[in-house]
Amino acid sequence: QVQLVESGGGLVQAGASLRLSCAASRRTSSNYAMGWFRQAPGKEREFVAAISWSGFSTSYADSVKGRFTISRDNAKNTVYLQMNSLKPEDTAVYFCAARGGYRYAIDADEYHYWGQGTQVTVSS
16 A cells, blocks of 8 residues: 655645645555546546656647656655646646556556545746
């Protein structure tokens, strides 16, 4: 079992930056790829970014490419999502997720463990 706890969300103005963190309860450097997803009110959960277990491979949704950066520190069992140039449409609950295996996935159904989410609100 892997428990994930997100932090770093908040209320910011458009154009601001936030860094989300996802701390894992156990060592994730072995065999766990990680992802970030988000869900806005009335919408389905959507893929944001993902990173392989090594950190060498990443993927981003088109809507955040160039603005968001996913990274991981396996020594700290933590994954980060640096969010720059935030827009009101980025407002959502952000979830981190872990899946067994070296490769990341963009399909939420392929992730086995989920955090409780952290709210990000961007005002215009």
